[in-house]
Amino acid sequence: xxxxxxxxxxxxxxxxxxxxxxxxxxxxxxxxxxxxxxxxxxxxxxxxxxxxxxxxxxxxxxxxxxxxxxxxxxxxxxxxxxxxxxxxxxxxxxxxxxxxxxxxxxxxxxxxxxxxxxxxxxxxxxxxxxxxxxxxxxxxxxxxxxxxxxxxxxxxxxxxxxxxxxxxxxxxxxxxxxxxxxxxxxxxxxxxxxxxxxxxxxxxxxxxxxxxxxxxxxxxxxxxxxxxxxxxxxxxxxxxxxxxxxxxxxxxxxxxxxxxxxxxxxxxxxxxxxxxxxxxxxxxxxxxxxxxxxxxxxxxxxxxxxxxxxxxxxxxxxxxxxxxxxxx
Amino acid sequence: xxxxxxxxxxxxxxxxxxxxxxxxxxxxxxxxxxxxxxxxxxxxxxxxxxxxxxxxxxxxxxxxxxxxxxxxxxxxxxxxxxxxxxxxxxxxxxxxxxxxxxxxxxxxxxxxxxxxxxxxxxxxxxxxxxxxxxxxxxxxxxxxxxxxxxxxxxxxxxxxxxxxxxxxxxxxxxxxxxxxxxxxxxxxxxx
Numbered sequence: 001x002x003x004x005x006x007x008x009x010x011x012x013x014x015x016x017x018x019x020x021x022x023x024x025x026x027x028x029x030x031x032x033x034x035x036x037x038x039x040x041x042x043x044x045x046x047x048x049x050x051x052x053x054x055x056x057x058x059x060x061x062x063x064x065x066x067x068x069x070x071x072x073x074x075x076x077x078x079x080x081x082x083x084x085x086x087x088x089x090x091x092x093x094x095x096x097x098x099x100x101x102x103x104x105x106x107x108x109x110x111x112x113x114x115x116x117x118x119x120x121x122x123x124x125x126x127x128x129x130x131x132x133x134x135x136x137x138x139x140x141x142x143x144x145x146x147x148x149x150x151x152x153x154x155x156x157x158x159x160x161x162x163x164x165x166x167x168x169x170x171x172x173x174x175x176x177x178x179x180x181x182x183x184x185x186x187x188x189x190x191x192x193x194x195x196x197x198x199x200x201x202x203x204x205x206x207x208x209x210x211x212x213x214x215x216x217x218x219x220x221x222x223x224x225x226x227x228x229x230x231x232x233x234x235x236x237x238x239x240x241x242x243x244x245x246x247x248x249x250x251x252x253x254x255x256x257x258x259x260x261x262x263x264x265x266x267x268x269x270x271x272x273x274x275x276x277x278x279x280x281x282x283x284x285x286x287x288x289x290x291x292x293x294x295x296x297x298x299x300x301x302x303x304x305x306x307x308x309x310x311x312x313x314x315x316x317x318x319x320x321x322x323x324x325x326x327x328x
Numbered sequence: 329x330x331x332x333x334x335x336x337x338x339x340x341x342x343x344x345x346x347x348x349x350x351x352x353x354x355x356x357x358x359x360x361x362x363x364x365x366x367x368x369x370x371x372x373x374x375x376x377x378x379x380x381x382x383x384x385x386x387x388x389x390x391x392x393x394x395x396x397x398x399x400x401x402x403x404x405x406x407x408x409x410x411x412x413x414x415x416x417x418x419x420x421x422x423x424x425x426x427x428x429x430x431x432x433x434x435x436x437x438x439x440x441x442x443x444x445x446x447x448x449x450x451x452x453x454x455x456x457x458x459x460x461x462x463x464x465x466x467x468x469x470x471x472x473x474x475x476x477x478x479x480x481x482x483x484x485x486x487x488x489x490x491x492x493x494x495x496x497x498x499x500x501x502x503x504x505x506x507x508x509x510x511x512x513x514x515x516x517x518x519x
Contacts, residue, residue: 120515126419137434140416140515144438145410148367155367 010030026103027054029098030145031069039128040109042145042261044120047086058082063092069105076199090118097295111135116124125180152252175221176228176246184242184250185299197257200250202306204271206318207282208247227284230272234265250306266321274319283319285310290323329443333375333397334364335473339407340393340400341382342378349381349385357381376466391491396473399452414479415512421485421501425449425457425476447472455501461494469495484509 014035022039031054041048045059054069061083063076072080078095089159094109111118115138118124125170129135170245172184175324179187191198205227224247231241231249240252251269256262266286287310305324314320332337341350354362364370383390401410417427417436432444445463452458459476471474473491476499480487486506489499 117514117518120513120518123513136416136514137437140413140434141437143409143416144413144434144514147413147437155365158363158365198390283478 013028020130021092021108022128023092023305025054025057025107027069027107029104030148031055031105033057034104037086042124042128043084043090043092044087044124045086050054057085058092058254059085066173069096069107073105074226081112088118088121090121103156114140135260176224176243178228178249179240181242181244181272184240184244184252187240187242188299188302189254191210191252191254191302192291192299192302196255197292199253199256199262199265199288200291200302200306201262201286201321202271202289202303202310203249203269203284203312204253204307204314205247205282206314211282227273230269234269234272235319248317250303259288262288263288263321263323266323270319270321274287285313285318286320286321287311287313288321288323291300293325329445329463329468330370330372330375331364331366331368332435332442333465333467333471334378334400335366336372336397337379337393338364339380339404340397341386343406344396344400345386345403352385353378353381354386372464379467381497390467391470391483394470395474395477397467398471398476399478400474402475402478403470411479411482412512412516414475415482416514420502421480421483421487422455424483425459425499426477428459437476457501459497459499460495460496468492469497481507482510 010194012020017026018037022037023043026036031053033048033050033054035050036048036234037043042280044057054072055067059082060066060072061081063072063080066072066075066080073096075107078097080094080096082092082094084092091112091114092109093112094107096105096107096303098105110133113157114266115135115309119135119139126136164318171179171186184225188200205223208220208223211223224243228241228243231251234242235251235253238254239277240254241249242251243249249267253262254266256265270284270286287303287306287308289306289309291302294301309322309324312324313320316322329454334509338350353360362412379393381392382484383393401407402414403411415423417424417431428447429449429493432446433443435442445461445465448460450458451462455476459472461472463469469491476487476489476497480489480501483500484505484507488498488500488502490500492498
């Protein structure tokens with residue numbers, strides 16, 4: 001900073017000083033105020049009185065321990081940070097210098113990062129800053145940044161909403177509104193990994209092919225939609241009901257591995273489906289498997305076990321639910 | 329820049345004419361999604377293409393549409409932010425005009441990836457200015473005309489703003505203090 005400065009002597013009158021340094025403070029050699037720049041006068045409000053002492057106007061934050069302007073200049077070189085004592089919340093920083101060996105002291109202050117709150121609190125305008133200051137740029141940047149951040153937050157929310165909708169769609173069977181095979185596989189794997197007891201019902205509609213063949217696909221779809229509604233009614237929020245094939249469904253019953261409970265749930269589902277609806281969909285058979293039948297539950301083994309039980313139910317005359325014991 | 333212009337165009341049509349007009353624009357333009365995101369990228373030329381569709385749907389010239397978008401950006405109360413950012417340019421309309429050369433730099437401070445076109449302002453006579461803007465976006469000059477018109481009102485200045493050839497816009501300030509300027513506080517209230 002200490003470049004070779006030509007030794008010109010210049011004189012600035014009060015008006016020029018105020019224009020170039022609207023936040024200056026001119027003190028006499030003893031630290032008593034001689035004049036205030038117009039913007040600094042707005043900061044100091046009614047404490048901006050000529051003759052008041054530097055230490056009455058400001059609390060020195062750095063250099064530490066300094067109180068008077070003499071101490072500030074002696075300890076901190078010519079840089080310092082101040083807070084006005086009148087309660088205005090504006091940190092000020094600046095530099096100062098004695099003008100001649102026994103002469104006056106000139107301080108030039110500015111708002112640091114407190115610029116925005118100071119502008120707000122003191123209702124400052126463009127005219128309160130020297131044209132070369134970056135105050136306008138800082139205020140501009142703060143607002144532009146806030147606007148960009150707001151847009152990005154909005155964009156994030158909209159993208160998150162779209163992602164959730166897409167994920168939901170990718171996990172749903174469009175005809176019945178139940179989960180699809182992919183969703184069921186994920187839930188099954190998660191539950192196996194969690195090692196909690198749960199039941200798996202594998203259901204297949206009896207005579208569905210006949211409905212489709214004799215009454216047409218629209219009737220078949222109607223039956224599937226109705227079964228979907230029934231399953232949604234019969235399971236709790238923590239369970240998972242999915243359509244995994246043409247007329248094949250699975251229900252994963254969370255936290256239930258007691259044979260009687262699972263049998264009761266399966267019987268209730270079959271009873272609801274067997275009730276004549278507008279188109280008779282026939283009955284359903286269900287095979288039941290339990291995670292607790294395996295030392296280490298495994299999705300493939302559980303599905304195979306439920307499938308064997310379903311085969312047994314069909315073999316035993318359809319329209320019933322079968323739970324095979326471990327190892328059967 | 330396309331993204332910002334597209335979002336502005338969308339806001340202008342939605343707020344001024346309504347949802348059904350905007351849906352018609354999306355339908356005719358073959359858009360699958362009816363929303364432009366200001367922070368995403370769109371192919372260069374998209375904004376000018378969509379503006380032609382808007383012009384066809386609303387039965388107005390595309391120049392008028394873009395000028396209206398410029399006015400909308402400054403005067404719409406929901407978009408007070410644009411007006412405020414422009415008002416940081418200076419305390420009077422002439423200062424504001426001179427600040428336009430700094431506008432692309434300021435915009436890049438907040439959005440480093442924005443390909444903001446350079447703006448050049450020449451003071452060609454007393455209260456007479458020429459603003460040049462070189463951009464592949466054909467609509468941009470007219471958006472600027474709209475912005476300049478609305479900002480003249482904001483500063484209370486009476487101006488003649490004529491879009492000319494070669495992306496040059498001639499601004500004649502007829503009366504610097506024609507009306508009371510709208511109020512402008514440097515800092516927004518907290519919160």
